[in-house]
Amino acid sequence: MANANNETPCCIGDRLEYGSMGRAVKVGGVDMYVATPKTPTKKGVVVYIDIFGWEMPNTRYMVDMIANNGYVAILPDAFEGAEPWSADKDRSTFDEWRKTKDPNKIHPVTDAAVGYLQQEFGVEQLGCVGFCWGGRAVHACLVDRTDFKCGVACYGIGNKEDEKLGLLNAPGLFIFGDNDPVIPLDQVKTLKTELKKSCKVDNHVSVYEGMGHGFVHRKKEENDKDAAAIDGARLEMLKWLEKYM
Numbered sequence: 001m002a003n004a005n006n007e008t009p010c011c012i013g014d015r016l017e018y019g020s021m022g023r024a025v026k027v028g029g030v031d032m033y034v035a036t037p038k039t040p041t042k043k044g045v046v047v048y049i050d051i052f053g054w055e056m057p058n059t060r061y062m063v064d065m066i067a068n069n070g071y072v073a074i075l076p077d078a079f080e081g082a083e084p085w086s087a088d089k090d091r092s093t094f095d096e097w098r099k100t101k102d103p104n105k106i107h108p109v110t111d112a113a114v115g116y117l118q119q120e121f122g123v124e125q126l127g128c129v130g131f132c133w134g135g136r137a138v139h140a141c142l143v144d145r146t147d148f149k150c151g152v153a154c155y156g157i158g159n160k161e162d163e164k165l166g167l168l169n170a171p172g173l174f175i176f177g178d179n180d181p182v183i184p185l186d187q188v189k190t191l192k193t194e195l196k197k198s199c200k201v202d203n204h205v206s207v208y209e210g211m212g213h214g215f216v217h218r219k220k221e222e223n224d225k226d227a228a229a230i231d232g233a234r235l236e237m238l239k240w241l242e243k244y245m
Helices: 057-068 091-098 107-121 133-144 185-198 224-244
Strands: 023-027 030-035 043-048 072-076 125-131 150-154 172-177 203-208
Touching: 023 107, 030 057, 030 107, 043 057, 043 107, 043 133, 057 072, 057 125, 057 224, 072 107, 107 125, 107 133, 125 133, 125 224, 133 150, 133 172, 150 224, 172 185, 172 224, 185 203, 203 224
Parallel strands: 043 072, 043 125, 125 150, 150 172, 172 203
Antiparallel strands: 023 030, 030 072
């Protein structure tokens, strides 16, 4: 579920066996995972979860990657203690599950994460990154907020009927695969059209050939083509953050 027009869960893909380098904290009653770079910084990135929750090792790996590249990175439990989706759940119950998980209502959790970054680390510049459900949360933040300098949404997109779809307040990078059954290319085309028509800030839409849903953080590098796409998208994400922060 990475767009508002799809009511089916995405496949988990490849689950990484990964420990993590950060630590868990609780901020305003919300669990969060925080990773810090070796060198102190005033730059922070809020990372948004996919439907599999804040303890998913793949997403924590991405948080650590961002931290290793010079940012304080924080991953809040956007579901605020509610049970995330899991691969063994009955798919017929997904629609009811998702009704209580609205990425457009991410702002109270975001405020808590941002406040923690500012108070504990003195963060002055903020960016956001999200995957799947979290990509939609990034899109919502770029449209509704003004405290982020930039954002990267990986295979996440808002409702194609939303009149604010292209009205970003900060530079946004959108990453998709062209073989994604969750976000078909016609919806990517709609996003491009709306950005071109309405957006007043820098933006870019990247579509990776042959890649399906979740490839940036939930796919193992099984061959050279996979590795090139995965590494390329991750590097593109990091360069976007570096460009605007």
